[in-house]
Amino acid sequence: MKTLTLLRHAKSGWDDPVARDFDRPLNAKGRKAAEVVGRHLKGLELGFDHIVASPARRVVETIAEVAAGYGAAIDPAWDKRLYLASAVTLLDVARETPRDADRLLMIGHNPGLEDFVLMLMAGGDPTLVAAAEAKYPTATVAELTFAVDHWADVAAAAGTLTRFIRPRDLDPALGPGEE
Template sequence: MKTLTLLRHAKSGWDDTVARDFDRPLNAKGRKAAQVVGAHLRRLDLDFDHIVASPAERVKQTIEDVAAGYGRTIAPAWDTRLYLASSATLLDVARETPADADRLLMIGHNPGLEDFVLLLMGKGDPALVREAELKYPTATVAELTFDIDHWADLAPASGTLTRFIRPRDLDPALGPSED
């Protein structure tokens, strides 16, 4: 049994004038959402054997803030392939995970993460599946389980969606802005 947890970076700041999208930081709401999500991961007592993340600034800041709420260090393997990756690239990266790692955390960007969840989902709680099919908001955590022994055997439509946690589910103030 393998468990894949996907975390989309928190809300970034479009008002910040940076030369490259890669360098765009989080905004204040994103920083708070990441901490709230981290605290929720701690309450769930989730642990990860292997972590891989995009090296983009907004992902790095998401990890810092999630770790602050989580109360544990999150030390990913940085992989540039995750920066704005397609679902096919994410699948390739996941399949490279060491076989002895049972719990993988991948941290990256949309639309790739959303497409990846939709690619892998074979079943799950109908309410969770509906939410995942609608939208994958910033700082959202999706968890899928797979009845496989090796990550290399990860296949489309083979996962069971077991969690889909949006920041607004944890704190309504972190929902979409009305403006």
């Protein structure tokens, strides 16, 4: 059994005058949401054998805030392929995960992460599936399990969605339109 957890970076600051999208930082709401998600992951006692993340600034800052909430360092392998990656690229990266890792965390961007979840899902709790199909908000965590022994065998329409955690589910003030 392999477990794939996907985390979309937290809300970034579109009004920040940066020259490149890659350098866009989190805004205050994003920092708060990431920390809240980190505390929730700690409460669930989730751990990861392997972590891969986009090196974009908003992902780096998301990881720092999640780690603050979690109470432990998160030390990913930085992979430029995750920056604005397609679902197919994300699948390629997941399939490269070391065989001895059972729990993989990937941290990146939309629309790739949302497309990736939709591509991998074969089912799960109908409420979670409906939420994932509707929208993959910033700082949201999706978890899928696969009945495989090797990451190389992870395939489309083979995963069961076991968690879909949006920041607004943890703190209503982190919902849409709230600042």
